[in-house]
Amino acid sequence: xxxxxxxSERDLDREIRxxxxxxxxxxxxAGLPPDQARYAAQRAFGNTGVVKEEVREMWGWISLEHxxxxxxxxxxxxxxxxxxxxxxxxxxxxGIGVNTAVFTVVRAIVLNPLRFxxxxxxxxxxxxxxxxxxxxxxxxxxxxxDLQQQVRTCSAVAAFANTLFDVTxxxxxxxxxxxxxxxxxRVSANFFTTLGVQPAWGRDFTRDDDDPAAAPVAxxxxxxxxxxxxxxxxxxxxxxxxxxxxxxxxxxxPGGFSSPEVFGPGIVPDLWTSLRFSEERWIRGAxxxxxxxxxxxxxxxxxAQAEMTTLLKRFxxxxxxxxxxxxxxxxLHEQVVSGIRRILLVLWGxxxxxxxxxxxxxxxxxxxxxxxxxxxxxxxxxxxxxRWRLIRQLLTESVxxxxxxxxxxxxxxxxxxxxxxxxxxxxxxxxxxxGIDLHLLGFGLGLSLxxxxxxxTLPAWQISRTAPQQALQEASRxxxxxxxxxxxxxxxxxxxxxxxxxxxxxxxxxxxxxxLQEADLGFEAQKVLTSRSxxxxxxxxxxxxxxxxxSCWRDSSRCLKCSSPGQSATxxxxxxxxxxxx
Amino acid sequence: MPKESSGRIELLQGTLDMLILRTLLFGPxxxxxxxxxxxxxxxxxxQVEHGSLYPxxxxxxxxxxxxxxxxxxGKDLKREFKYYRLTPxxxxxxxAEESKWKQMTGAIARIMWPAKES
Numbered sequence: 001x002x003x004x005x006x007x008s009e010r011d012l013d014r015e016i017r018x019x020x021x022x023x024x025x026x027x028x029x030a031g032l033p034p035d036q037a038r039y040a041a042q043r044a045f046g047n048t049g050v051v052k053e054e055v056r057e058m059w060g061w062i063s064l065e066h067x068x069x070x071x072x073x074x075x076x077x078x079x080x081x082x083x084x085x086x087x088x089x090x091x092x093x094x095g096i097g098v099n100t101a102v103f104t105v106v107r108a109i110v111l112n113p114l115r116f117x118x119x120x121x122x123x124x125x126x127x128x129x130x131x132x133x134x135x136x137x138x139x140x141x142x143x144x145x146d147l148q149q150q151v152r153t154c155s156a157v158a159a160f161a162n163t164l165f166d167v168t169x170x171x172x173x174x175x176x177x178x179x180x181x182x183x184x185x186r187v188s189a190n191f192f193t194t195l196g197v198q199p200a201w202g203r204d205f206t207r208d209d210d211d212p213a214a215a216p217v218a219x220x221x222x223x224x225x226x227x228x229x230x231x232x233x234x235x236x237x238x239x240x241x242x243x244x245x246x247x248x249x250x251x252x253x254p255g256g257f258s259s260p261e262v263f264g265p266g267i268v269p270d271l272w273t274s275l276r277f278s279e280e281r282w283i284r285g286a287x288x289x290x291x292x293x294x295x296x297x298x299x300x301x302x303x304a305q306a307e308m309t310t311l312l313k314r315f316x317x318x319x320x321x322x323x324x325x326x327x328x329x330x331x332l333h334e335q336v337v338s339g340i341r342r343i344l345l346v347l348w349g350x351x352x353x354x355x356x357x358x359x360x361x362x363x364x365x366x367x368x369x370x371x372x373x374x375x376x377x378x379x380x381x382x383x384x385x386x387r388w389r390l391i392r393q394l395l396t397e398s399v400x401x402x403x404x405x406x407x408x409x410x411x412x413x414x415x416x417x418x419x420x421x422x423x424x425x426x427x428x429x430x431x432x433x434x435g436i437d438l439h440l441l442g443f444g445l446g447l448s449l450x451x452x453x454x455x456x457t458l459p460a461w462q463i464s465r466t467a468p469q470q471a472l473q474e475a476s477r478x479x480x481x482x483x484x485x486x487x488x489x490x491x492x493x494x495x496x497x498x499x500x501x502x503x504x505x506x507x508x509x510x511x512x513x514x515x516l517q518e519a520d521l522g523f524e525a526q527k528v529l530t531s532r533s534x535x536x537x538x539x540x541x542x543x544x545x546x547x548x549x550x551s552c553w554r555d556s557s558r559c560l561k562c563s564s565p566g567q568s569a570t571x572x573x574x575x576x577x578x579x580x581x582x
Numbered sequence: 583m584p585k586e587s588s589g590r591i592e593l594l595q596g597t598l599d600m601l602i603l604r605t606l607l608f609g610p611x612x613x614x615x616x617x618x619x620x621x622x623x624x625x626x627x628x629q630v631e632h633g634s635l636y637p638x639x640x641x642x643x644x645x646x647x648x649x650x651x652x653x654x655x656g657k658d659l660k661r662e663f664k665y666y667r668l669t670p671x672x673x674x675x676x677x678a679e680e681s682k683w684k685q686m687t688g689a690i691a692r693i694m695w696p697a698k699e700s
Contacts (some may be wrong), residue, residue, distance in 0.1 A: 015613060015664045019632065022614045046633030054637040058644070512633070 005059075012055055016048060067387075070396035077397055080196035084369060084409040085401070088362055091406020096359035096451060097412030098351040100444040104417055106344050108434040110337050111313025114260060115433065117196035118294075121302065122260075122332035125157075125308070130324040131299025139327070140287030141280050143315050147291070148188075150311055151306035154293040158194035160259075161289050165242040165271060167228070182224060184242070185259065185269040186276075192219075192253075195260075195292050202236040202251030209250075209274040210256075217274055218247040222255040224270040247273065258293070260336050261429040284315065292332065305329050336429050343427070348503065351499045355447075359455040360495040366398065366459040367488050377463060390464040399449060413444060462487055587630040597631070598638050600683060605670065606648060612663035613639060639666060647672030 023041035028034060045051070078085040113119040126136035127149075139147070139159070148157045163186060168179045189205040198204060199219055209217050218240065222227070229235045239246050258268050295304055308327040377390055414436055421431060428434075605611065605619050616639075617632045642648045648666045655661045668676070 011664070012640075016633075016636065017662055018612075018661070019617075023632070044632050046631040048633065051633035051636050055640045058637055058641050063644075391678045 007058065010542060012052060016045075016051070020045060020376055032449075066392070067396065070393045071400060074397040074400040078401070080456055083371070084365065085404075088365060088401050089405045089408055091358045091361060092402055092448070093408030093412060095351075095355035096406050096409030096447050097416070099355050099447055100409055100413035100440060101416040102344075102348050102351045103443050103447075104413065104436075104440045105420070105428075105434055106348055107331065107439060109428060109430045110341050110344055112433065114333050114430075115256060115258075115338065116332075117261075118297075119333060120331070121295045121297065122195065123154075123293050123295060123304070123329040123539035124332055124335045125293055126328050126330060127286065128326050128328055130326060133326075136328075138287045138290050140285050141277055141289055142282055142284045142362055143287060143312075144188075144289045145277075145281065146315060147311060150314075151293070151307065153296055153299050153307045155296050156190055156194040157291060158188045158191040159275065159289040159291050160185045160272075161275075162267070162269060165273075166244075167271075168241045168244075180228070182270045183268065184271040184273060186274070187272050189274050191272070191292075194292060196294075197253070197257050199251030200254035201233060202249070204251060205272075205274050210276060212276045212278040214276065216242075216245055216247040216276070217250045217308075218242065219251040219272045220249060221253050221268075221270040222257065225252045226454075242271075242273070251302040258430075258432060260332055279411045292328075296415055301329055301331070329369070340427060340429060350502060353502050355451065357495050357502075359451060359496075360491045362398075362401075363455040363459050364491045364495075366394075366456065367462065367491075370459060370463040374463070387464050391460045394463060395453065397457045398460070399452030402448045402452030402455070403445070405451070406444055409448070410441065410444040413434060413440060458487065490499045596635070597683070599642060600676065600679040602635070602638060602642060602666075603647065603672055603679070604665060606668040606672070607676065610653075610665040610667040612665050613661075616666070642666075642672070645671075645675075647675045 020038070023044060024037045027037035027040050032040060042048075066074060080293050112114075116120070120353070125139060127139055128134075128136050138161070141159075144157070144159045151157055163184050164181055165184045166179050166181050187205070189207050189210045192198065192204050200222070202219070205217065205219070208214055220235065223518075225231060225235060235249050236252060237249065239248055253272075261267060293304075295301070305328070308329060312325060312327045380393075381387070381390060417434060417436055417440070420434060425431070601620055602616060605616050608619075611619070613635055614632075617630055617635050620628060620630050639648070639650075641652050643666070647669060649669050650664050650666050652662045653665050655663050
């Protein structure tokens with residue numbers, strides 16, 4: 001449209017210029033000197049700017065007028081056939097609605113960069129072995145500390161380790177108030193600066209906090225702060241007891257911040273403490289620290305990867321020696337969304353199929369209606385409407401129809417997106433980033449427009465082909481009918497094939513689900529109950545924690561046995577079949 | 583911009599379209615030719631400001647009464663002009679406007695010179 005406008009603009013310019021030249025030449029031939037001739041030509045022409053403006057105004061006005069007329073026709077046609085109108089709008093609403101909803105989810109989760117500054121430069125560092133490249137493990141503390149010092153290709157390297165804390169309030173040492181558990185992470189002091197975020201209140205961790213002798217400090221998530229501390233700013237500086245140890249709250253993260261969900265969807269710490277390596281500082285080899293690094297600007301991933309390989313070789317000159325170990329870098333975004341990307345794209349394809357089915361369905365309905373409307377169109381054509389004008393009128397009708405459907409669809413999509421968090425889909429990372437925004441509106445309306453053109457074009461073309469006299473005499477109904485009949489058959493074929501694809505896909509999915517349900521687990525699962533529990537550890541230092549933990553488990557085991565006699569109870573450090581949320 | 587002193591007549595509103603259509607009845611012409619034709623045939627009596635021709639031309643084109651095409655001028659092929667041509671719809675329109683014009687002038691004449699009419 002814009003392009004056409006510019007084209008017309010250039011065209012007008014050229015036209016006026018050639019007129020002025022010609023006039024000037026004529027005046028020159030009549031005996032005027034060149035500059036005077038040019039001046040006279042201009043005077044005879046009048047004000048060029050005003051003329052151009054008049055022409056431009058007329059362009060806009062006429063196309064607007066036509067559009068308005070077409071729109072009025074469209075409304076009239078719809079009012080004349082409310083059943084068709086309602087059916088079409090509902091079909092379209094469904095198609096556009098699910099597509100808009102899925103687009104919003106795909107965009108927020110897969111397409112959008114992570115919500116960190118320059119998120120594309122953030123990478124995760126994993127330790128793998130050559131033999132089993134798919135098994136990724138963390139980095140040992142000593143390796144991490146060396147890496148942090150020696151690495152050149154990354155501007156920052158930070159580590160974190162997920163953990164759980166039991167929170168009891170510090171001024172309630174007897175544990176009268178109900179304790180609760182939070183997902184937490186021990187992080188290196190530069191963790192937040194590496195990600196490029198700052199606490200909203202209070203301060204970030206400093207290098208001194210990492211000293212094992214330093215006072216324990218913690219930073220709260222906005223969510224935890226709101227949920228458990230009532231959003232009171234006096235929390236900063238107060239003390240909380242985490243698994244028996246007293247911590248000072250030094251900061252609160254901003255509301256939008258969430259740690260990258262590298263361990264799977266929904267596994268998001270609500271609290272961060274500093275690392276404070278003590279003896280663990282010397283552990284090498286396979287480790288439990290997860291490392292996130294920020295590449296230097298302009299450096300390709302491969303360069304950093306090469307450096308990691310050489311660095312690891314250097315570490316492995318020191319014992320324990322293992323030769324097939326590798327450090328690999330994975331872009332953080334990839335890390336977070338790789339598990340879900342394919343599923344979401346398949347879902348997108350499926351709802352795309354739904355929309356295409358809706359389109360062909362509607363195109364068919366329009367063609368069927370066309371036989372009824374042929375007389376009306378023929379009358380219009382014989383009254384002087386050009387074929388292009390008729391096509392445009394029919395297209396305006398279908399676009400108006402699609403827009404009505406789009407409004408229904410948008411309402412549907414907004415409802416679906418609102419409902420999504422309450423469904424708590426366990427497999428979706430970045431769920432809190434899915435929201436209603438202008439992109440949703442834009443996509444929904446744009447999709448409606450495209451849909452309208454898509455299902456309207458062929459029928460409009462087909463219908464407008466009928467010669468007016470013939471249609472008026474209704475003599476040639478059979479020939480025109482045969483052509484539309486063929487087109488309708490094609491639409492039905494498309495519709496059925498897409499539906500077949502969807503039904504087959506859904507069928508296979510259900511079958512896989514049934515097979516999974518009937519799979520032999522190797523034990524009788526019917527009468528087995530599982531429960532998750534955690535005994536407090538006094539310290540991160542394993543040797544000191546053990547006696548307490550052991551006695552705790554022994555006590556709870558005894559409790560379980562006496563409360564349900566005749567049954568057996570057993571303990572395991574990880575659930576046999578769990579949803580991964582530990 | 584009326585220039586009564588030069589003895590020319592300002593064109594009546596709405597008649598320009600008809601004059602353009604009538605001029606194009608002779609065959610395709612570009613804007614300058616149309617302007618010159620109107621001036622010459624009326625011995626420069628009808629004053630058409632050349633510029634005012636173009637909004638009219640574009641309006642007629644949009645309405646589908648005339649069609650335009652860039653074509654080289656007859657003698658030298660280097661220069662191209664935008665030639666306007668009457669469409670069938672334009673021909674019909676010309677007939678309609680002509681009869682309307684005749685009715686109007688007739689009606690005016692009957693008021694102005696009642697004696698002559700009776």
